[in-house]
Amino acid sequence: EVQLVESGGGLVQPGRSLKLSCAASGFTFSNYYMAWVRQAPKKGLEWVATISTSGSRTYYPDSVKGRFTISRDNAKSSLYLQMNSLKSEDTATYYCARHTSTTHFDYWGQGVMVTVSS
Amino acid sequence: IQMTQSPSLLSASVGDRVTLSCKAGQNINNYLAWYQQKLGEAPKLLIYNANSLQTGIPSRFSGSGSGTDFTLTISSLQPEDVATYFCQQYYSGYTFGAGTKLELK
Numbered sequence: 001e002v003q004l005v006e007s008g009g010g011l012v013q014p015g016r017s018l019k020l021s022c023a024a025s026g027f028t029f030s031n032y033y034m035a036w037v038r039q040a041p042k043k044g045l046e047w048v049a050t051i052s053t054s055g056s057r058t059y060y061p062d063s064v065k066g067r068f069t070i071s072r073d074n075a076k077s078s079l080y081l082q083m084n085s086l087k088s089e090d091t092a093t094y095y096c097a098r099h100t101s102t103t104h105f106d107y108w109g110q111g112v113m114v115t116v117s118s
Numbered sequence: 119i120q121m122t123q124s125p126s127l128l129s130a131s132v133g134d135r136v137t138l139s140c141k142a143g144q145n146i147n148n149y150l151a152w153y154q155q156k157l158g159e160a161p162k163l164l165i166y167n168a169n170s171l172q173t174g175i176p177s178r179f180s181g182s183g184s185g186t187d188f189t190l191t192i193s194s195l196q197p198e199d200v201a202t203y204f205c206q207q208y209y210s211g212y213t214f215g216a217g218t219k220l221e222l223k
Contacts, residue, residue, distance in 0.1 A: 045161065047211070095160055103149065106166075108160040108161055110160050
């Protein structure tokens with residue numbers, strides 16, 4: 001059974017940093033692209049970042065480019081999201097997701113809440 | 119690419135045939151997925167490539183369309199189908215629609 005478990009969320013002040021983690025199991029992690037998708041409170045979904053199987057290629061939307069960094073450790077079956085210069089508009093639930101063939105997201109974690117507020 | 123879903127709220131009865139719409143701001147071929155999100159849960163993939171049913175999803179769910187107009191159909195609404203449904207394009211980048219909230223009448 002595919003499982004994705006996020007951790008590392010919490011309350012952080014504007015301008016500060018936070019690093020999210022996602023532990024994967026139930027599939028061969030190194031064979032899949034992985035992604036982060038977020039959902040602001042009572043809002044829709046927004047793709048945040050994608051990383052290739054080896055970690056050599058990363059992709060971001062303009063809204064987070066230069067502030068967020070996605071990375072992975074295939075030996076640990078783990079995905080990460082380093083978030084710097086956080087803004088109030090980054091407040092959201094962040095989901096780790098398996099990004100099949102860089103098309104759709106076929107498995108999602110339960111999400112971790114990040115609140116950016118002073 | 120902007121994705122527009124309609125209606126934003128839909129009320130239907132158990133057993134009804136339900137149709138949800140998703141329109142893309144430009145041609146996206148068939149690069150479209152549908153997700154179901156129940157209250158307090160993570161999204162679940164239902165349909166990909168506009169009409170391919172994800173493994174384990176009941177056959178009452180189906181998707182159709184290509185180009186700019188897409189539809190998710192539930193052939194016979196069940197109580198457990200109460201949720202918000204999102205479409206997502208992957209033709210250029212990845213963007214989601216704002217969702218259709220489906221409730222029981």
